[in-house]
Amino acid sequence: MKKVMKKMVSALLCIVMLGGMLAGCGKSDSEKSSEGEKTEGASLDVWLPPLSENQDDKDVWDKIIDPFEKENNCTVNVEIVPWGNYEEKYLTGITSGEGPDVGYMYMEMISDFIDMGAVEPLDDYLTDEDKDNFLYLSNGVIEGKQYCLPIIVGNVIVMCYNKDILAKNGVTEVPDNCTWDEFIEICKKIKVGADGSTEVYPLVQRWGNPSISTLNSSFYPYVWQGGGSLFNEEGTALIIDSDAGKDAVQFLYDLRFTHQILPDVVTSLTADDCISYFCEGKTAFVEMESSSTVQFDDAGINWGFITSLTKEKKGTFVASDSLVLMSNAENKELAYKLMQFMLSGTSMTEYHKSAQFAPIGKDEEYHDNPAFEKVYAEDGAELHSLSPAKGSYKIYDSLYKNLQLMMMGEKQPDEVISESVSYADTILNE
Amino acid sequence: MGNYQAVLKDPYITSSLINTGIYAVIVVPVQTVLSMVIAYVLARKCKNRFGNFVRSALFIPVITSMVLTAAVWRLLLAGDPEGVINSIIGLFGMEPVNWLGSSWPALFSVCLIGIWKNVGYFMVIFYAGMMDIPVSLYEAATVDGAGSARQFFSVTLPLLKPITYLVVTLGTIWSFQVFDLVYTLTGGGPGRATMTLVLTIYNSAFKDFKMGYASAVSMVLLAIVLFISFLQKVVFRERDEGRRKHV
Known part of the structure; x- marks a missing residue:
């Protein structure tokens, strides 16, 4: 009896599977109708x-x-x-x-x-x-x-801040043209969270991101703010060994090691982690795409933003x-x-x-x-997108990995610049 | 030929090769021994419903999507003190570790997840092999006064040799092919700490559009895997022949 049942169940399953396969071979109604109308x-x-x-x-x-x-x-x-x-x-x-x-x-x-x-x-x-x-x-x-x-053209990356955390630490405003030095001074004041007791990070960045998109938020803007660019006009050389490039790399190094504004954990954080940290009130500042800020509202965060920090001028990334x-x-x-x-x-x-x-x-x-x-409307001229260059993925990837190593303390700023530029030369001259 | 010369000169290939080698050296022995021990305990000591449950539970990681696996492990391995694993080691007075944000811990984490993912599969293979060993051999060993450990080393282990060869060979090949785990978990970072050969091949082919170069690295990978598989075969055969001569 059991054997007969088993056979019947097997046969039933086969029929169901066969039916499914045949159904998959057919066309949906919408396909049929669209073909009927538009085959010509x-x-x-x-x-x-x-x-x-x-x-x-x-x-x-x-x-x-x-x-x-x-x-x-x-x-x-x-x-x-x-x-x-x-x-x-x-x-x-x-x-x-x-x-x-x-x-x-x-x-x-x-x-x-x-x-x-x-x-x-x-x-x-x-x-x-x-x-x-x-x-x-x-x-x-x-x-x-x-x-x-x-x-x-949009999804601009802006510097967001938590107003409650800043207020609790005696910072009344972030100037619209906040310079790098002013930013460092503000960050140094951040000691406690919005509730006055929890520990809080002044700034977090996404150096643990598997993809190179971290550079859009945490490196390129600082080069542009210094008045520099990534490639020369012909797109034949990476020029982060310019003064602006060197200053940008040094600024990141100082944020991490000299002023210890960036915590150790930044080397493992992704973009999602940064959003979570900001929404949970664990960081005062975060660089964020405008499209993601809707999550700050959802989390009930009292937040504000400036387009970017300023050195020679403002500058940030826009897709x-x-x-x-x-x-x-x-x-x-x-x-x-x-x-x-x-x-x-x-x-x-x-x-x-x-x-x-x-x-x-x-x-x-x-x-x-x-x-x-x-x-x-006001900062349109300060919004930059990447200039296309041959083999750019490999160049950006190498730059990203070198910067990651610097943030982990395994490379110095000058090593990052020289190795990235020399690797880019190899790729661009192939 | 130019692509092969470029492969030899590329410093990043060397670091990828070293990372892949370290991954294989850590993962293959650990997962082989672990899966064998678990299979032995399940086959000899836990032939009950609990054993069946453990067997099924250990197989779940094998069939779980790697993307999901990476997302869950990323949460567990969060580098701040509130991270799950950091909270656990904090109970023992240890400092929090930046698991995915430092070079060695990141590679170690990738190895750990690799072992966790593969152990269930190899355990099932060992388990099947152990079920084929006649019970009479264990009974005879017991009569001769052999304890559990002696039975394992003198009966189970020698009779599992073909299975062990299969597990080691498959484990080595899979280790050299590791891709999806690092792609989803770390992207090869931080720095180049977890960059593997196959991830380098993928990036060269599909991110940098250098198909010829990617093919050249693939051929290097093939040569390495073939050489190691050949070496394993020779080692296992020599031991086998040595035993036959001895008998």
Whole structure:
């Protein structure tokens, strides 16, 4: 009896599995209907990253693009590529000929794809209207050619502070143009938390992050504040051995060892840890992306911010990601038209309802967090994004690892600079 | 050829190779001995429901997603005094350790998690091998007056030799292939403390788009793994032949 039961259960399971497999082979209703309507038109593939606050990027973009599809009798397939393997997906997709027609790239990755011949210059497609409307077109000029159209310019990194902790330690305000020296003096006053008893760190940074994005918040801004830049104008040399670069590295070293403002634990902290520390009132200052500050409000923290510290001038990082036209796009005219449509004021207004970023064109009003409007309005000139350079990932990675070693006390500032510059020379001269 | 020359000159490859070697030297012996001892205790002393439960519990890390594993261990290994493991060692009067923020503790932490993840898998293999050993051998050993330790070294261990060879070989190959753990937990940092060969290959291929260079490093890795596997085979065979001659 038991054997018969076993056989029956096995047979039932097989049927269920077979049914599942066959169901997987079928097409969903939406696929069937869309095919029925649009098989005669062209088809465009667009790869975008997840940026929506509700993780519904595909739905949002499908809705935005729907009028474009109807107007041009085409199908636009939007694929959301997770950040985890973003570059890997692009590389394997493009080399296998299965890449998108329109892509979304950030500055660290774009040079290598241009070098591979995978990205098309847009100079011949740009209209006078585009040139007049888009605010950050110059960010997309690489080696004298317009390779990209910025789609996300925002998520600026600002210096946030906990007002209650500062008040408890006798600091009444953080000046808008707070200099490095003033900042050190303020940090030295921080001894107790907002409740007056708990120990608190003056500042935490994310030197335990597995990715090199820590440099965006905790290194590049200090180079820019000193009036320096990372690469020379031609993009052929890393120039952190300039006075500004040396000062930036020395400033970090002093924060960590000379003034002991940064605690030992910073070498193991990630961005999420820094957010938690700030939300739990365990640190007075933190460098943070504007999009993450919503968590400070949720945690009920009484916080404020300044755009950045000041040395020669202010300077901080702003993300500048772009849409690119891929060289293997079969219908480049239509693909560019789609890019224009996606970047138009109407589309961006709709998109920024679910992913808050600053406007990228004159035809859109400001929809980002109102708290940061003044950053873009008053300090717009002090917002920097990375300049593209060949092999930049490896160079930034080497710089990051050397800075990590310095923060652990295993390297001196001059060693960090000389080793990073010499490694960059090797890469750039390959 | 240029890629191979570049590999030999690259100082970061040397440090990745050293880290991978240290990882293998720590992880392989510890996980082999630990899984064998646990399997022995479960097979000989705990053949009951509790033993079944322990066996299942130890296998859970094997099937757990590495991303999840890394996230949980990152919490446990938090470097501040309130971190879970730091709180535990604090009970014994020890100073908090910046586990993932200092070079040696970070590498040690990666080894620890590697062992935790693999022990369950190798324990099951050893357990299956031990169940194949005839009970009559243990009965005969008991009649001859052999205690538990003597039985383990004179009966269990020699008869598990093929299994041990398999476990050591697999463990070594896996150790040289370690990637997902460091990728998700430390990204090779802090500094280059946990950078491994496979992570270097991944970064070269998919972050720096140097496919030729990544292939050259892969071939070096293949050569190393082949050499070690060959060495292990020779060592195990020589011992086996030595015993046969002795008999």
